[in-house]
Each structure stands twice: as structure tokens, then as C-alpha cells.
Amino acid sequence: MLDDPHALKLYIDGNCYRNPGGAGAIACVAHYPDSWDREDEIIFEEGFHETTNNRMELRACIGAFEYVAKQGGTLGVSRVIIVTDSMYVYENYKCTDQWNANDWKNSSGRPVENPDLWKQFMTARRKTRIRIDIHWSKGKKSPTLKLVDRTAKAAGKSPRKFDRGFRGGKVARSKLRGGSSSLYPANGQVEIIRVYRSGMIGKRDHKIIFDVFDTTAGTYVQKCRAYAYPSIAASLHRQHCYSVRFNRDPRYPLMEEIIEGLPCP
Numbered sequence: 650m651l652d653d654p655h656a657l658k659l660y661i662d663g664n665c666y667r668n669p670g671g672a673g674a675i676a677c678v679a680h681y682p683d684s685w686d687r688e689d690e691i692i693f694e695e696g697f698h699e700t701t702n703n704r705m706e707l708r709a710c711i712g713a714f715e716y717v718a719k720q721g722g723t724l725g726v727s728r729v730i731i732v733t734d735s736m737y738v739y740e741n742y743k744c745t746d747q748w749n750a751n752d753w754k755n756s757s758g759r760p761v762e763n764p765d766l767w768k769q770f771m772t773a774r775r776k777t778r779i780r781i782d783i784h785w786s787k788g789k790k791s792p793t794l795k796l797v798d799r800t801a802k803a804a805g806k807s808p809r810k811f812d813r814g815f816r817g818g819k820v821a822r823s824k825l826r827g828g829s830s831s832l833y834p835a836n837g838q839v840e841i842i843r844v845y846r847s848g849m850i851g852k853r854d855h856k857i858i859f860d861v862f863d864t865t866a867g868t869y870v871q872k873c874r875a876y877a878y879p880s881i882a883a884s885l886h887r888q889h890c891y892s893v894r895f896n897r898d899p900r901y902p903l904m905e906e907i908i909e910g911l912p913c914p
Contacts, residue, residue: 663705674805696808757900835902
């Protein structure tokens with residue numbers, strides 16, 4: 650796809666210095682068709698006070714669509730390629746119509762995160778009149794990818810805007826090093842957990858991220874995430890431990906009952 654010498658390529662990037670909740674930024678660099686003999690150009694760069702990596706990556710993509718819609722026929726090309734290194738954007742952008750039809754739930758019934766931005770994405774995409782493809786590129790290997798990465802990181806050091814849709818929630822840090830949380834394999838278990846992050850998704854759902862404590866090993870063994878309705882979520886506090894009962898749906902794990910609060914091991 651990137652071999653098309655006649656396409657305008659918009660390289661985008663988003664970052665968050667202390668994910669989630671730290672300052673972040675978005676940036677876009679244009680790489681013009683080969684025949685134009687024109688240097689790469691920074692199209693936009695914006696810093697935000699509090700946000701997440703995924704929200705910044707998605708905002709950068711929205712910004713690229715809005716740029717194409719605003720420029721319209723003056724771009725002088727019939728095709729635009731948006732280049733991102735975000736798997737979050739690349740793996741999900743084709744799902745928006747399905748999510749919208751399903752009241753912003755995914756195929757497993759879980760609430761979709763960042764629905765405010767995905768709705769903006771759909772609106773921006775509808776306003777374009779030029780063919781636009783989204784291409785995923787791993788890493789920061791080319792000079793253009795390195796430029797957009799540097800530009801976004803620099804913008805994040807001087808944030809001026811607010812990410813209005815960001816919900817900070819309760820934030821702490823896991824007892825385990827490295828890696829991200831995995832979806833909890835709910836099967837009706839009772840588990841001892843230590844909550845270190847929570848936040849609201851949509852109108853009623855809450856996502857809870859926690860460490861799982863193994864009583865046999867006597868240590869924390871896994872970072873997981875699951876969901877809870879407001880009545881449960883209101884009683885879960887960061888850096889506190891609980892014995893909780895889960896439902897039996899590994900595709901949509903819910904904390905159904907807090908059995909008791911416990912002193913953290």
C-alpha cells in the first residue's frame with residue numbers, strides 16, 4: 650500500500666507520558682507524492698494535559714481525517730494513506746458501524762472504550778470525499794515516522810488542551826512489573842484481588858483493573874481486568890484488597906459480588 654507514489658501519506662502518532670492520566674499529544678506529518686519533490690511537512694501537533702495512549706492515537710487519526718475533509722479537492726490527490734503504528738486504531742476502525750448498531754457494545758457484549766472519540770471518527774470519515782486507507786506500520790524505522798514521533802513527544806511536554814472525554818478514575822500501580830492487563834477468564838470463581846485502577850465506560854459500566862493473589866504461592870501472579878456495575882464499583886477502592894465472585898462469562902467478565910474486604914498481603 651505504501652508503495653503508491655501518487656498518494657498523499659499522512660503519518661500520525663499519539664502518546665501519553667504516564668499512561669493513563671499523564672500529559673499526552675498528537676501529531677501528523679505529510680509525506681507528499683514523489684513527483685511533487687516536496688519535503689515532509691508537519692500538519693498538526695497538539696499537547697493535552699490528561700489522557701491515555703489509545704485516546705491520543707485515535708485523536709491523531711481523527712485529526713488526519715478532519716484535515717483531509719477541510720482541504721478537500723485542494724489536496725491535489727485522489728488517494729490518501731494514513732499511516733499509524735497503533736494496533737488499537739488499526740484493529741478497531743472497521744468495527745465502528747457494528748458498534749454503533751449494537752449500542753456501543755462489542756461482539757462479546759462488553760462496552761466499547763472511548764465511544765466519544767469513535768463517534769468523532771465516524772463523523773470525520775463521512776465528511777471526506779477522497780479515498781482514504783489506513784495502514785499499520787511497526788516501529789519508528791523511516792525518517793518520516795521518526796519525525797512524527799519526535800513531534801508528538803515534544804508537544805506532550807507543553808500541553809495546552811484538555812481531553813474532555815478522558816475519565817481519570819481511580820489510579821494506582823500494579824504490584825507486578827511489566828506487561829498489560831489481560832481479560833479475566835471468568836468461570837464463577839471466587840478470587841482475592843487488589844484493585845489498582847478503575848474507570849467508567851459508557852453510561853453505567855465500570856472497568857476494574859487488578860492484581861490477582863494466589864494463596865498457594867503467597868504472591869500476586871497476574872494483572873487482569875474485568876467489569877462491574879455501579880453498585881459494585883462504588884465499593885472497590887484502589888490499593889485495597891477484596892474477595893470477589895465473578896460471573897461465568899469469560900468474554901464479558903463481571904464482578905457479581907464483593908464477599909468481603911481483606912487486608913492486602
